Structures are given as C-alpha cells and as structure tokens.
Amino acid sequence: MSTTLLALENWVKQVVEHTQADKVVWCTGSDTEKQEIDELLLETGDFKKLNEETHPNCFLHLSDPQDVARVEHLTFICTEHKDDVGPNNHWMHPEKAHAKIDDLFSGCMQGRTMYVIPYCMGPIDSPISRCGVEITDSAYVVQNMRLMTRMGTHALNRIEAEGHFVKGLHSTGELDPDRRYIMHFPEELTIKSYGSGYGGNALLGKKCHALRIGSYQAKTEGWLAEHMLILGLENPQGDTHYIAAAFPSACGKTNLAMLIPPEGYVQDGWKITTIGDDICWMRPGEDGRLWAINPEAGFFGVAPGTAKNTNPNALAMLYKDTIFTNVGVTEDNQPWWEGLDDKVPAMDWKGNPYDPEVGPAAHPNSRFTVASKRCPTYSPKAENAKGVPISAIVFGGRRENLVPLVTQARSWAHGVLMGATVASETTAAATGAVGVVRHDPMAMKPFCGYHFADYWAHWLTFDKDGANLPEIFTVNWFRKDENNNFMWPGFSENMRVLEWIVNRVSNNVGAHSTALGDMPNVQEFNLNGLDGFSRDDLNKLLTVDLNGWKTELANTTEYLNGFGERVPDALYKELDNIKSKLN
Numbered sequence: 262m263s264t265t266l267l268a269l270e271n272w273v274k275q276v277v278e279h280t281q282a283d284k285v286v287w288c289t290g291s292d293t294e295k296q297e298i299d300e301l302l303l304e305t306g307d308f309k310k311l312n313e314e315t316h317p318n319c320f321l322h323l324s325d326p327q328d329v330a331r332v333e334h335l336t337f338i339c340t341e342h343k344d345d346v347g348p349n350n351h352w353m354h355p356e357k358a359h360a361k362i363d364d365l366f367s368g369c370m371q372g373r374t375m376y377v378i379p380y381c382m383g384p385i386d387s388p389i390s391r392c393g394v395e396i397t398d399s400a401y402v403v404q405n406m407r408l409m410t411r412m413g414t415h416a417l418n419r420i421e422a423e424g425h426f427v428k429g430l431h432s433t434g435e436l437d438p439d440r441r442y443i444m445h446f447p448e449e450l451t452i453k454s455y456g457s458g459y460g461g462n463a464l465l466g467k468k469c470h471a472l473r474i475g476s477y478q479a480k481t482e483g484w485l486a487e488h489m490l491i492l493g494l495e496n497p498q499g500d501t502h503y504i505a506a507a508f509p510s511a512c513g514k515t516n517l518a519m520l521i522p523p524e525g526y527v528q529d530g531w532k533i534t535t536i537g538d539d540i541c542w543m544r545p546g547e548d549g550r551l552w553a554i555n556p557e558a559g560f561f562g563v564a565p566g567t568a569k570n571t572n573p574n575a576l577a578m579l580y581k582d583t584i585f586t587n588v589g590v591t592e593d594n595q596p597w598w599e600g601l602d603d604k605v606p607a608m609d610w611k612g613n614p615y616d617p618e619v620g621p622a623a624h625p626n627s628r629f630t631v632a633s634k635r636c637p638t639y640s641p642k643a644e645n646a647k648g649v650p651i652s653a654i655v656f657g658g659r660r661e662n663l664v665p666l667v668t669q670a671r672s673w674a675h676g677v678l679m680g681a682t683v684a685s686e687t688t689a690a691a692t693g694a695v696g697v698v699r700h701d702p703m704a705m706k707p708f709c710g711y712h713f714a715d716y717w718a719h720w721l722t723f724d725k726d727g728a729n730l731p732e733i734f735t736v737n738w739f740r741k742d743e744n745n746n747f748m749w750p751g752f753s754e755n756m757r758v759l760e761w762i763v764n765r766v767s768n769n770v771g772a773h774s775t776a777l778g779d780m781p782n783v784q785e786f787n788l789n790g791l792d793g794f795s796r797d798d799l800n801k802l803l804t805v806d807l808n809g810w811k812t813e814l815a816n817t818t819e820y821l822n823g824f825g826e827r828v829p830d831a832l833y834k835e836l837d838n839i840k841s842k843l844n
C-alpha cells in the first residue's frame with residue numbers, strides 16, 4: 262500500500278483493474294524519479310535531448326500532429342441537471358458520460374505503466390490551495406505535472422490529512438481524435454480525459470481542475486477561480502499593488518506577467534514581480550480584500566512570439582530545465598520558433614526538414630513548460646500561504662477595433678458587466694478557426710464549470726457589507742489602424758496603462774467619465790520617453806465610437822439573453838445605463 266488513505270487506495274486499485282495497467286508507480290517528486298522518467302522518455306523517443314551546452318536539461322517533445330491544442334467540442338461538463346452547465350458548456354448526463362468514457366478506458370493501459378500523481382494546486386501550507394490526484398499512462402504528462410504543480414510526497418501528506426481530493430483519470434489512449442473526450446463531473450469532483458496528450462487536455466491540474474472543477478468548488482465555497490495572471494507592481498515609494506488580469510488564451514498573459522518596464526520607469530524605481538501567468542484563485546480575507554494565490558508552480562507558455570524584445574524574462578528562464586513541445590530546432594539542436602531570432606531552423610515541429618513553403622517551423626500553439634522559480638521576476642510572495650491582496654482586476658481581449666485602450670468601471674457591478682461582455686478574436690490555443698470574434702466572458706468561455714449566468718451572479722455576491730474590493734478595468738492592446746498596423750506599441754509599454762491603473766486605485770490621477778466608464782485624461786497620461794507616439798494617437802485609442810458601440814451593445818444584449826432568466830438583473834441595469842449614456 263502506498264497511501265494510508267483508503268479512498269485513494271481503493272480508487273487506484275479499481276483503476277488498475279479497469280485499465281489493466283502493467284505496473285503502478287506512485288510519484289514522489291524526487292530528483293531520482295525525474296531522471297529515471299527522463300531516461301525512459303529518451304528511450305521511447307518521446308523526448309529528444311536538446312543542445313546540452315546551450316540548453317542543459319532541456320527536452321523536445323513532438324506531439325501527434327492531430328493533438329496540438331485544447332478540444333472544446335470534445336470537452337463536457339457532466340451534471341445531473343443540464344440547466345446547471347448553461348449554454349457556455351457541452352453537457353452530458355453523468356451516467357451516460359461515465360459509460361462512454363469508461364468504455365474507452367477499459368483495458369487501455371495493458372502493457373503500459375500507470376503513474377499516480379498526488380498534487381497540490383497552490384502552496385502546500387495555504388488554506389486557499391486544493392489537492393488532487395492524477396492517474397495517467399503518459400510519462401510526458403508526469404514530467405509536465407512535476408513542473409506545473411507541487412506534486413509528490415508533500416502533496417500526498419496533505420491529501421491524507423484532509424481525506425479528500427479531486428480525482429483525475431487520464432490516458433493518451435490511441436491519440437485518435439475520434440476516441441477523445443475531456444469530461445468533468447463537478448458534483449463528484451472527478452475528471453476523466455481520454456485520447457489526448459496535449460497540456461490543456463492532459464495536465465489535469467491546470468484547466469480541468471484549477472478552472473472547470475475549481476470554479477464549481479469556488480461557487481460552492483464562496484471564492485473565485487479565474488483565468489488570470491497575477492503581477493506585483495512596485496512604485497518608486499516601495500508600495501506594491503497586486504493586479505489580477507484575465508485575457509483569453511494566447512493573448513499575452515505570460516508577457517504581461519513578466520513585463521520589464523521601459524527604461525525611464527526602471528530608473529525611477531518601478532518594478533514588476535510575477536506571481537502567476539494563467540490562473541488565479543482568490544477569496545475575501547478578514548480585511549474585506551480579495552487575497553489571491555497562483556495555484557500553479559510553473560508556466561506552460563506559448564513559444565512563438567516569445568523573444569528578447571517581447572519577453573526577455575521568459576527567454577532568460579528557458580535555456581535550462583525546460584520541456585519544449587512542438588517547436589522547431591536549429592542545426593545545432595537548439596529550440597527555435599518564429600519570432601525568436603534570425604537563425605534558420607533545420608527541423609520543423611513535425612520532425613521534418615524545415616521548409617518555409619510547407620509551414621512554420623514551430624506550431625503556432627507550441628509551448629514551453631518551465632518551473633516558476635526559474636523566472637527572474639518570480640516573487641517570493643507567490644509562496645505566501647495567505648496569498649497577496651488584489652488592488653485591481655483587469656479584463657482584456659484581442660479586438661482590432663472599437664475597444665478603448667483602458668477603461669475603469671464605475672462600480673463592482675459595472676465591472677462584472679464589463680468582464681461578462683468581453684469579446685475577443687480566437688487564437689491557436691484551441692482547435693478551430695483563428696481570428697473570429699467571439700464572446701469570452703472573463704476569459705472563461707472554455708473554462709467555467711457551470712452556467713455563466715450563475716457565475717456572474719456569484720461574482721456579484723462579493724459586493725457586500727465589509728467588502729473592500731479591487732477596482733475593475735478593461736484593456737485592449739490590439740487596436741489596428743486602417744493599414745492593419747497595431748496602434749498601441751504594447752509589450753513593455755503596457756506599463757504605462759498599469760501605472761494609470763494603480764494611480765487610479767490610489768486616487769493619484771484624474772479621469773474623465775464616458776458612456777463606457779472612466780478613461781484617462783490624455784494630458785495626464787504618462788507618455789515620457791515613448792517616441793513616435795503622440796497624444797493625438799492616444800486620443801484615438803480612447804475615443805468612444807458611438808455607432809460602433811450601439812451595434813456592440815445590441816450584440817451584447819442578444820448574447821446575455823441567450824443565458825435566459827438566470828442572468829442577474831443587475832447586469833441588465835448596468836447595460837441599460839451604458840445604453841442611455843450612449844444616447
């Protein structure tokens with residue numbers, strides 16, 4: 262027996278019987294275990310060693326080309342009542358779902374090793390953290406979970422002390438897209454994922470537990486599980502404000518979380534520290550503020566576009582102890598992706614000689630997996646059991662027109678409406694068309710484990726007596742001009758918007774009121790040292806296009822109506838308020 266917890270022992274036994282796994286390995290998280298599994302992956306060809314001189318302890322994994330992104334059409338939330346998952350999710354009755362997926366799992370691990378991974382989402386000693394156990398037949402998944410979560414003996418100790426955990430069962434199966442399902446049973450705190458080895462489908466601590474099951478747990482228990490980065494912004498006086506920011510997948514959360522401020526800011530003493538780049542769990546503290554942890558322990562970031570000029574901190578952490586998935590490689594076996602530098606790759610992500618006529622060297626959703634501690638700006642506060650207090654919540658999307666650079670909500674309810682009505686262009690992080698505008702409330706469209714209307718109602722409950730809530734903002738870095746050029750320089754220059762946000766939180770700067778919310782006074786906004794960008798340019802990014810917004814709000818109303826009677830009246834009230842101001 263490898264655990265004192267009977268429920269866990271029985272479940273493992275039952276899975277062995279069902280899947281007919283050859284061998285069971287209980288993961289401890291030790292260094293020896295890591296080395297043994299790396300060697301095994303090298304033997305099977307699932308890992309390729311990268312250049313040991315330039316990239317010590319780094320590996321390349323090439324996926325099945327049909328298995329490179331999340332599969333939203335095969336992702337289900339399985340609850341007793343269909344109404345509970347809302348139009349935002351695919352639903353299947355638990356009985357039917359178990360039968361369907363159990364059938365796939367039957368005998369699927371014959372000849373394979375089954376790994377049992379106890380993990381903790383969040384610092385081991387934090388009351389905000391939650392634990393789970395993932396059973397998987399993929400050694401690649403084990404090595405990713407090792408970087409992305411606190412896994413092994415410490416997690417198991419906590420699970421045994423608590424007596425409960427989220428159950429996650431995973432098999433790569435045959436990697437057949439026709440035999441693939443990602444199923445969630447929030448009422449049973451259970452996940453079953455079959456037929457994919459891709460991060461978001463297979464590292465069950467991440468999207469499946471920390472967001473889909475997590476959001477359900479959060480609603481039941483009075484907290485929030487969000488698709489948000491968390492960063493610390495220290496001003497020259499030494500005060501740090503923590504900002505949580507939600508953006509859809511592949512819209513620059515990792516870059517923003519690790520931003521290095523422009524030269525002038527650094528000289529003045531501004532500094533950004535990183536708590537997390539993808540997920541934020543927050544709950545009200547005794548002081549009424551929202552306190553947040555990053556439940557993850559690593560980054561599973563999008564490689565293309567990561568470069569010296571976009572995210573030097575990410576590059577600095579990636580030359581060592583990193584797993585690269587679906588990137589290209591250079592002649593001398595270094596990882597390479599589009600935008601990295603001007604080297605010419607030798608091999609593409611399918612393992613073929615690179616030919617630009619055939620396609621990019623790296624898949625647009627190729628990834629790096631690396632421990633948070635390797636990030637030069639990683640904050641020791643990320644290990645705080647209590648979390649960090651959040652001063653501002655930011656909602657963003659990728660919109661080439663209409664949405665202003667930054668807007669502040671007039672109230673919590675107005676901010677919830679802003680989050681609920683974000684729309685964004687789709688990216689390569691999920692299968693399907695790229696660049697199509699779709700509503701993505703709070704960047705949670707693919708991740709909310711229950712009915713969106715109930716989720717918004719849950720958000721609204723935080724505004725109560727004694728609460729000291731963060732200010733809410735929306736941002737858009739992605740506006741384009743008539744020549745299809747980005748109008749805002751973005752990347753490190755986003756610091757200017759963050760500065761305005763924390764100055765608003767501290768009542769240090771003015772704003773003017775618009776129909777959409779409060780916006781910067783152009784004369785007060787810090788453009789020092791930003792060459793080639795004028796106050797006129799800024800003005801364009803802050804203009805409210807009245808007709809465009811009338812159409813947008815008509816679409817928004819239709820979108821909210823789609824969620825039926827459960828949509829809180831407070832949201833319609835906020836919407837009507839904007840409509841009347843626009844008129």
Ligand code: OXD
Pocket residue numbers: 331460461509510511539561690691
């Ligand atoms: C991710 C995603 O991998 O959002 O973080 O798809």
Ligand code: MN
Pocket residue numbers: 488509510511539
């Ligand atoms: Mn994400």
